[in-house]
Amino acid sequence: MADVSSDPGRWRDVDKLLARPGNIVGQDFEPSPTLREDIGEIARVLVVGAGGLGCELLKDLALSGFKNIDVIDMDTIEVSNLNRQFLFRLQDVGKSKAEVAAERVMKRISGVNITPHFCRIEDKDIDFYNDFNIIVLGLDSIDARSYINSVACSFLEYDTDDKPLPETIKPIVDGGTEGFKGHARVILPGRTPCFECNIWLFPPQVKFPLCTLAETPRTAAHCIEYAHLIKWGEVHHGKDFDADDPEQMQWVYSQALKRAELFGITGVTYSLTQGVVKNIIPAIASTNAIISAACALETLKIVSGCSKTLCNYFTYNGTEGTHIKVTDFVRDTDCLVCGPGTLVELDTSTTLLQFIRLVGEHPNIRLSKASVTCRGKNLYMQSPPVLEEMTRSNLQLPVFELIGKVAKDVIHVSGTSEKNDKKTSCLRKLRVVFKGVADGITSMDTTDGS
Amino acid sequence: MIKLFKLKDQKRQDAANSSGNAPVKKQSAGELRLHKDISELNLPKSTIISFPNGKDDLMNFEISIRPDEGYYQGGRFVFTFQVSPSYPHEPPKVKCKTKVYHPNIDLEGNVCLNILREDWKPVLNINTVIYGLILLFMQPNDEDPLNHDAAAVLRDNPRLFETNVRRAMAGGYVGDVHFPRCI
Ligand SMILES: [Zn+2]
Numbered sequence: 001m002a003d004v005s006s007d008p009g010r011w012r013d014v015d016k017l018l019a020r021p022g023n024i025v026g027q028d029f030e031p032s033p034t035l036r037e038d039i040g041e042i043a044r045v046l047v048v049g050a051g052g053l054g055c056e057l058l059k060d061l062a063l064s065g066f067k068n069i070d071v072i073d074m075d076t077i078e079v080s081n082l083n084r085q086f087l088f089r090l091q092d093v094g095k096s097k098a099e100v101a102a103e104r105v106m107k108r109i110s111g112v113n114i115t116p117h118f119c120r121i122e123d124k125d126i127d128f129y130n131d132f133n134i135i136v137l138g139l140d141s142i143d144a145r146s147y148i149n150s151v152a153c154s155f156l157e158y159d160t161d162d163k164p165l166p167e168t169i170k171p172i173v174d175g176g177t178e179g180f181k182g183h184a185r186v187i188l189p190g191r192t193p194c195f196e197c198n199i200w201l202f203p204p205q206v207k208f209p210l211c212t213l214a215e216t217p218r219t220a221a222h223c224i225e226y227a228h229l230i231k232w233g234e235v236h237h238g239k240d241f242d243a244d245d246p247e248q249m250q251w252v253y254s255q256a257l258k259r260a261e262l263f264g265i266t267g268v269t270y271s272l273t274q275g276v277v278k279n280i281i282p283a284i285a286s287t288n289a290i291i292s293a294a295c296a297l298e299t300l301k302i303v304s305g306c307s308k309t310l311c312n313y314f315t316y317n318g319t320e321g322t323h324i325k326v327t328d329f330v331r332d333t334d335c336l337v338c339g340p341g342t343l344v345e346l347d348t349s350t351t352l353l354q355f356i357r358l359v360g361e362h363p364n365i366r367l368s369k370a371s372v373t374c375r376g377k378n379l380y381m382q383s384p385p386v387l388e389e390m391t392r393s394n395l396q397l398p399v400f401e402l403i404g405k406v407a408k409d410v411i412h413v414s415g416t417s418e419k420n421d422k423k424t425s426c427l428r429k430l431r432v433v434f435k436g437v438a439d440g441i442t443s444m445d446t447t448d449g450s
Numbered sequence: 451m452i453k454l455f456k457l458k459d460q461k462r463q464d465a466a467n468s469s470g471n472a473p474v475k476k477q478s479a480g481e482l483r484l485h486k487d488i489s490e491l492n493l494p495k496s497t498i499i500s501f502p503n504g505k506d507d508l509m510n511f512e513i514s515i516r517p518d519e520g521y522y523q524g525g526r527f528v529f530t531f532q533v534s535p536s537y538p539h540e541p542p543k544v545k546c547k548t549k550v551y552h553p554n555i556d557l558e559g560n561v562c563l564n565i566l567r568e569d570w571k572p573v574l575n576i577n578t579v580i581y582g583l584i585l586l587f588m589q590p591n592d593e594d595p596l597n598h599d600a601a602a603v604l605r606d607n608p609r610l611f612e613t614n615v616r617r618a619m620a621g622g623y624v625g626d627v628h629f630p631r632c633i
Contacts, residue, residue: 028453030453035452038452039452042452042456042459043455044455133451142536142539142540143534143535143536146478146479146480146535146536147478147535150477150478150479167454167457167458169451169454196479199479199536200572202539204540205540206568207541207567207568207570208567208568209562209564209568209594210560210561210562210567210596211562211594214556214562214595214596214598215595229560230556230558233559233560234557234558237558302451303452303455304452305451305452337479371486373477373482373485375477376481376506377506378485378505378508381488381489382489383488383490383491383492384488384491384493384499386498386499386500386501387501387505390504390505391505412477412482412485414485414489414490415489425486425490426486427482427483427485427486
């Protein structure tokens with residue numbers, strides 16, 4: 001592949017966008033002939049996923065002037081990826097997607113530095129994510145999106161008026177495709193809805209009743225799910241099915257085929273088996289290209305301010321004709337992940353028991369029988385008795401000590417709230433601040449948004 | 451935001467020069483919702499919940515049901531719950547650990563309960579699922595069979611079904627399948 005990046009004309013068009021003033025630019029836009037270089041030097045972008053969307057994203061971002069890019073993906077390249085994940089070749093099969101993608105884009109576009117991470121997103125600690133200015137997602141799973149969203153929101157801090165502090169906003173640009181459909185969205189935690197604010201946008205995966213699979217299969221997918229969910233356990237007692245093991249997948253396929261023959265059902269193929277078992281949605285190269293282009297442009301716009309950003313959810317549907325729509329979703333101000341929560345001031349000596357009383361009496365909270373959790377540690381549980389017993393001794397300890405002597409933190413409480421004689425159970429987010437404790441330099445990384 | 455990034459870069463360098471941060475664990479939205487569900491559990495006396503990984507892992511727990519009426523009276527049945535970070539968007543994964551002769555539970559512990567799969571909705575909770583499981587022992591039904599043979603016996607010969615359940619719970623054979631004692 002010839003390297004064309006040394007050609008001075010390469011950046012002409014991007015520079016035009018970044019060097020000239022305009023009327024529909026972002027608030028903080030300062031056009032400058034060196035803006036592209038500044039972006040290349042300063043902005044650190046993390047691309048999550050190096051699959052169909054990820055390949056496109058890396059190429060698009062690198063061609064938009066971003067020079068410091070990291071990419072994270074735990075998958076290795078499979079033959080079936082080659083039709084659309086255009087950075088990969090047949091001889092790459094079995095290698096890390098992140099590593100090969102990074103190498104290919106760097107070879108093609110000089111001056112760009114892409115660091116691959118061949119691991120799970122959960123393997124990285126939170127600080128890893130805080131090093132990036134913006135996170136771009138090319139994922140196909142809700143769990144992974146939800147995880148990155150909660151990580152990004154955990155950096156968010158609010159001032160005493162519940163306004164987000166701009167320097168703590170970690171923008172996310174999220175892309176997703178499914179056949180001829182796709183979406184691109186911009187998440188500015190604290191300003192626009194986060195992933196959890198409207199998780200209902202993602203319909204839950206269709207689940208067939210187990211008894212239908214066992215008794216009255218009617219479709220090829222029923223036969224595959226039978227082999228996967230029921231037959232596997234019958235034959236391989238206690239052994240978990242590994243969807244990434246081709247031999248095991250082959251076994252499920254052959255069992256599904258037998259099942260289909262028995263019931264006179266057609267259409268069971270190996271690739272359908274993979275699709276159903278791994279919940280793979282069909283991917284089309286051009287849809288990926290459209291969505292990735294939208295995401296890369298939004299990334300450039302957010303970083304540079306050269307144009308107003310997408311507000312805030314773009315959908316593309318090419319199933320029947322072409323429909324494009326932008327929806328301005330609203331935030332859930334009570335969102336447990338991105339919302340400000342309620343500010344509570346405590347003394348370092350306040351015990352957990354006193355804190356629970358305070359939560360019951362605080363005019364803005366009024367939560368009785370509160371159970372308390374902080375960063376995955378259950379400090380007190382009202383129920384069930386087994387957990388109450390395990391956490392009871394915490395009641396006499398100062399909250400300050402229980403949460404590791406930090407100046408401030410986020411604590412979640414669930415309990416009963418009473419309004420107009422009506423009792424409802426709810427879960428609330430509290431921003432706890434300790435009086436007289438110096439807010440150290442690490443504060444920016446310790447406020448947890450989830 | 452490029453100006454903010456510059457600012458942040460500076461802050462990061464300052465932070466790097468100061469003491470390191472304490473490692474931080476994330477709590478997913480699913481974990482929080484589960485925390486609420488668990489703290490509000492309202493279980494019948496005969497149902498026991500336990501947390502094999504301790505008080506800070508609510509995502510994996512076990513419940514043990516002892517039906518106080520019906521065919522399964524006096525037996526004790528243990529179910530494992532595995533809750534994903536996208537709960538309640540996704541239902542919990544539930545398996546029966548106790549081998550049981552039951553039309554709606556197969557010998558591998560798969561459970562046919564509509565709210566665990568096709569009829570799951572995020573407004574449902576752990577309490578609902580547990581009551582659904584308890585109901586399965588009060589009213590086993592032959593219409594959604596996972597154990598085909600048990601369902602056929604329940605439908606055609608309820609007396610024999612009752613005998614088979616008793617035999618299985620006492621630790622014995624039904625046909626050529628052995629069931630460990632669970633009374
Ligand atoms: Zn939110």
